[in-house]
Amino acid sequence: MMRYIALLEICLFSAASPSRRPASVDTLRGAVAAFLRLVVAAWLFGVLAAGSAWAQPEDPQKQINAWNMSLEKMDAAIDGDGLTDADFKRFKQDTTDIVTAANALADALAPKVEAATAQVDQLKPTGAADATESDAAKENRQQAEQQLADLAGFQKQALAVATHGSYTISQISERRRTRFTAALLERNSSLIDPGLWGDAATDVPAIAGRSGSVVSEWATVIANRSDRSVIAIFVSLLALIVMVLVPGRRFLLSKLRRPTADQQPTMRTKVMSAAAIVAVNAFLPLIVLTGVQSILKALDLMPYRIDLLWTATTAAVVFFSLAFGVSRALLAPTRSTWRMVDLDDAVSTRAFHISVAIAALEALVVVHQSFAKVTLASLQFVIALDGVLSIAIAVLIISMVRVLTRRGSPEDEENDDPADEDYGLGRIALIIAGLSAGIAIIANVMGYVALGRFITTQTVWITVVISLLYLLMKLTDEITAASFRRDGVVGSRLIGSVGFAPRSVTQAGVLANGVAHLVLISFACLAIVAQWGVDSSGLFETIRQLFFGFKIGSITISLSTLVAGIAVFIVGLVITRSIQNWLDTRFLPTTRLDSGLRNSIRTSFGYVGMIFAATLAFGYAGLDLSNIAIVAGALSVGIGLGLQAIVNNFVSGLILLAERPIRAGDWITVGAEEGTVKRINVRATEIETFDRATVIVPNSSLITGVVKNMVLRDRSGRVVVPVTVSKLADAEQVKAILLDCAKGHSLVLRYPEPIVLFLNFGEKSLDFELRCYLADIATGATVRSDLRFAILSKLKEADVALPG
Numbered sequence: 001m002m003r004y005i006a007l008l009e010i011c012l013f014s015a016a017s018p019s020r021r022p023a024s025v026d027t028l029r030g031a032v033a034a035f036l037r038l039v040v041a042a043w044l045f046g047v048l049a050a051g052s053a054w055a056q057p058e059d060p061q062k063q064i065n066a067w068n069m070s071l072e073k074m075d076a077a078i079d080g081d082g083l084t085d086a087d088f089k090r091f092k093q094d095t096t097d098i099v100t101a102a103n104a105l106a107d108a109l110a111p112k113v114e115a116a117t118a119q120v121d122q123l124k125p126t127g128a129a130d131a132t133e134s135d136a137a138k139e140n141r142q143q144a145e146q147q148l149a150d151l152a153g154f155q156k157q158a159l160a161v162a163t164h165g166s167y168t169i170s171q172i173s174e175r176r177r178t179r180f181t182a183a184l185l186e187r188n189s190s191l192i193d194p195g196l197w198g199d200a201a202t203d204v205p206a207i208a209g210r211s212g213s214v215v216s217e218w219a220t221v222i223a224n225r226s227d228r229s230v231i232a233i234f235v236s237l238l239a240l241i242v243m244v245l246v247p248g249r250r251f252l253l254s255k256l257r258r259p260t261a262d263q264q265p266t267m268r269t270k271v272m273s274a275a276a277i278v279a280v281n282a283f284l285p286l287i288v289l290t291g292v293q294s295i296l297k298a299l300d301l302m303p304y305r306i307d308l309l310w311t312a313t314t315a316a317v318v319f320f321s322l323a324f325g326v327s328r329a330l331l332a333p334t335r336s337t338w339r340m341v342d343l344d345d346a347v348s349t350r351a352f353h354i355s356v357a358i359a360a361l362e363a364l365v366v367v368h369q370s371f372a373k374v375t376l377a378s379l380q381f382v383i384a385l386d387g388v389l390s391i392a393i394a395v396l397i398i399s400m401v402r403v404l405t406r407r408g409s410p411e412d413e414e415n416d417d418p419a420d421e422d423y424g425l426g427r428i429a430l431i432i433a434g435l436s437a438g439i440a441i442i443a444n445v446m447g448y449v450a451l452g453r454f455i456t457t458q459t460v461w462i463t464v465v466i467s468l469l470y471l472l473m474k475l476t477d478e479i480t481a482a483s484f485r486r487d488g489v490v491g492s493r494l495i496g497s498v499g500f501a502p503r504s505v506t507q508a509g510v511l512a513n514g515v516a517h518l519v520l521i522s523f524a525c526l527a528i529v530a531q532w533g534v535d536s537s538g539l540f541e542t543i544r545q546l547f548f549g550f551k552i553g554s555i556t557i558s559l560s561t562l563v564a565g566i567a568v569f570i571v572g573l574v575i576t577r578s579i580q581n582w583l584d585t586r587f588l589p590t591t592r593l594d595s596g597l598r599n600s601i602r603t604s605f606g607y608v609g610m611i612f613a614a615t616l617a618f619g620y621a622g623l624d625l626s627n628i629a630i631v632a633g634a635l636s637v638g639i640g641l642g643l644q645a646i647v648n649n650f651v652s653g654l655i656l657l658a659e660r661p662i663r664a665g666d667w668i669t670v671g672a673e674e675g676t677v678k679r680i681n682v683r684a685t686e687i688e689t690f691d692r693a694t695v696i697v698p699n700s701s702l703i704t705g706v707v708k709n710m711v712l713r714d715r716s717g718r719v720v721v722p723v724t725v726s727k728l729a730d731a732e733q734v735k736a737i738l739l740d741c742a743k744g745h746s747l748v749l750r751y752p753e754p755i756v757l758f759l760n761f762g763e764k765s766l767d768f769e770l771r772c773y774l775a776d777i778a779t780g781a782t783v784r785s786d787l788r789f790a791i792l793s794k795l796k797e798a799d800v801a802l803p804g
Contacts, residue, residue: 060105060154067098067161071168078168078175092172099165106158109151116148189380190447191387199380210375218306268478270338274329275475278468281325282318289314305374312370316363323359323460326467327352340474347403354400361393362460365453386453387444393456394437394444401434433459462528469524476516484509565617572613580606599664600657603680607654645700649683652699656680662702662709667778669708670697710777716749717777721770721787724762726801731758733798734768741790742772747783749773765803 074091077083123141189196265273293310296302302310332339333349343351368389372382405427436459444452483490484505580602588598656662657680666677668687675689685702687695710717725734735756742754754772761767770791774783795802 060109060158063105064102064154064157064161067102068164070098071095071161071164074168075171078172088172088176092169095165095168095172099162099169102158102161102165106155106162109155109158113148113151113155116144116151119144120148187447188383188449191384191391191444191449193447196380196384199378200384203378203381207375207377207381211371214305214309214374217303221303222301264337267474268482270340271471271474271478273338274340274471277329278322278325278471281328282322285317285321286314289317308370308374309367312367316366319366319464320359320363322468323362323464324356326464326471327355327359329471330467331355340471343404347406350403351400354396354403358393358396358400358460361389361396362457365389365393365457383449387449390449390453390456391441391444393460394440394452397437397456397459398434401430401437405430433463458528465524465527469520472520473517476513476520480509480513480516484512569613569617572609572616576606576609576613579609599680600660604657607682645698646683649699652703653680653682653685655703656685656699661712662707666712667710669710670695670701670705673697715776715778716773717780718771718773719777719780719784719787721772721784721791722759723768723770723791724765724803725768725795726803727762727764727766729766729800731766731768734766734795734800737794737798737800738768738770738791741787741794742770744790745772745783745786747774747776747779749775762803 074095078088078091120141123137123144125137125141289310293302293307293314297307330340331343331348331352333345333352336345336348339348341348365386368382368385371377372385436455440452440455440459443449443455482488486492486505490505490509583605584598584602588601591598593601662668662677662680662685664677664679668675668677670687673687673689673695675687675693675695678686678688678694680686680699684696684698687697689695721738723734723738735758738756739754742748743750748754749772752773754770757769757771759767759769770787772783772787774780
């Protein structure tokens with residue numbers, strides 16, 4: 001290391017020769033050298049200290065004791081009073097960290113325990129019963145047993161800490177749910193109490209004064225900045241907010257304005273336009289307001305109280321913009337052809353105006369919560385304003401329900417039959433919303449203002465979430481339909497690269513669409529229950545454990561590994577399918593193998609690839625194949641009793657592929673059925689008869705039964721044409737005519753030669769039989785028909801009479 005320091009000194013000071021450089025250079029050189037030595041020494045000391053710390057890990061017992069002490073303190077704290085929701089969240093996070101660390105320690109100790117167990121087993125005395133153990137061996141064995149006991153004890157204590165922590169987390173969640181329920185059911189002054197309004201009115205001047213102090217504090221912070229460029233940036237940002245949120249939003253929406261032409265737009269066009277409108281209304285204010293807030297924080301121009309109000313205002317503006325965008329996208333009050341719900345123009349317009357009013361009041365509720373905290377508003381003022389806003393929202397909800405549930409004119413209502421009332425899911429939801437709004441009004445009047453506000457807020461929030469879910473599901477339908485078409489982005493690649501059939505691509509699109517819908521519904525449910533006192537961190541922790549694994553006994557269940565195993569299996573199947581397609585279309589056609597052998601090779605490769613992919617998937621998912629063998633052994637009893645026929649057919653299919661007594665394309669006869677073999681599957685073989693019917697024959701029947709294969713060795717065969725003539729006919733002349741017809745046919749082989757047999761003397765006829773051979777027996781029916789036509793024509797020309 002000193003050599004490197006000397007080399008660095010030479011590089012730094014070699015520019016000046018010793019005769020020319022001043023004395024100050026030598027002094028500087030010595031100082032730099034001393035500084036470098038000091039830095040290197042400190043670095044070496046740090047490395048050695050880190051190495052010693054790495055080599056000497058912390059005592060597990062001390063760490064376990066510290067965890068137990070922390071958990072005991074938290075157990076005592078959560079049983080006390082005066083804790084806020086933030087305290088519960090902090091306790092839960094600390095407990096979760098302890099549980100994670102304890103599980104990690106137990107997992108880290110597991111291989112050490114296994115190694116120590118194996119060492120103890122090796123050191124146990126073996127041999128005869130009277131064999132003596134040496135003192136050294138006994139001492140080593142005792143040390144190994146002590147080490148095993150210590151490691152196993154640490155592991156059990158760590159698991160006990162994790163169990164204790166899980167119990168503490170459940171207690172914290174229970175306390176939070178209890179506090180949430182108590183807060184909802186807390187009764188305050190009724191809204192019809194005059195004293196409540198008198199106290200609230202008394203607090204208004206003080207609130208106005210504190211509001212002015214908040215604004216003056218912000219102005220003081222800005223005025224105290226001597227840098228005028230910062231003030232210019234502040235003013236520019238405020239101007240940017242005004243310009244972007246109003247004219248900028250209108251400009252973007254004008255580009256997305258739906259035309260009023262009479263042409264009916266397609267569903268895809270309507271969905272894309274609606275999604276763009278929602279995106280502009282929701283993301284534009286979010287990006288602008290959060291961006292300006294970040295810049296003001298970076299410039300130290302955002303006091304604490306202004307920061308709270310800014311955050312609440314951002315949430316309120318984004319919520320209002322989102323609700324406004326969803327309402328405009330779905331209802332389209334001025335564009336009936338672009339409307340995505342089945343409503344007439346008058347109902348759609350009224351529903352849109354009511355929904356905008358509800359969104360505005362709900363945004364005011366969001367701002368009011370932070371405003372009351374910043375201005376230290378009295379409880380009476382908060383209750384009064386919350387109650388008024390909640391009742392106003394409830395009244396608007398009832399009005400919305402009445403607008404959406406009306407049928408039309410009064411005459412139509414009188415003529416409607418109650419039995420024909422449509423109580424679909426949408427109408428039931430509207431009825432529930434109306435009843436909830438009524439309950440909220442009653443709760444506010446009775447003094448349960450928190451409960452009334454919660455009901456109205458949740459009704460509005462659930463409506464927005466469901467509306468957005470409906471729009472996103474429609475958008476997902478259009479995207480998957482466009483992507484998984486034959487000429488779509490995904491479909492064309494699956495067909496061209498992987499070899500998927502068009503029907504398989506459609507099925508993959510339906511499956512992808514279902515998965516996307518499931519994900520969207522899951523996120524919608526999370527967004528809804530997050531407001532019901534359910535800890536979102538607990539939900540995500542459950543999801544994390546589900547994906548990354550949790551233990552049940554000695555078995556670790558992990559959805560991520562299972563999904564990865566399924567993905568490996570699918571990839572293996574895709575690769576197998578691709579290689580099968582390559583063999584079938586590229587390689588095997590270049591060989592001299594017959595079609596049956598090519599089909600056997602392709603099918604056998606598919607079986608091998610499937611088994612190999614399944615083995616890789618099981619291994620990747622962490623499943624022990626020995627356990628699978630045990631399960632397979634247990635299932636052998638069931639196979640012997642109930643699955644014997646299936647296994648018999650499966651093994652018979654493998655025998656058919658190996659021995660190849662029957663191949664794809666063969667002409668066979670099985671019992672009363674005759675046809676061509678189309679496909680040999682795992683369980684059965686498909687035979688297509690000459691009537692174009694498909695016969696499914698179990699493979700075991702083809703192995704154990706009698707099967708006639710017309711083309712097993714070669715495709716040549718013999719056809720027989722019986723001919724009967726009058727008893728007065730010349731037999732030699734008939735023989736000559738038959739041979740001449742056979743030799744004149746192009747498909748009849750010259751060798752073996754055709755022959756004519758005189759079979760019998762009938763009472764009124766002479767019976768002959770023409771036998772000839774063909775290169776391809778599949779043409780036998782055609783050749784027989786052609787020969788009959790030719791023979792009949794020749795017999796008529798020779799005046800040979802047929803039996804009367």
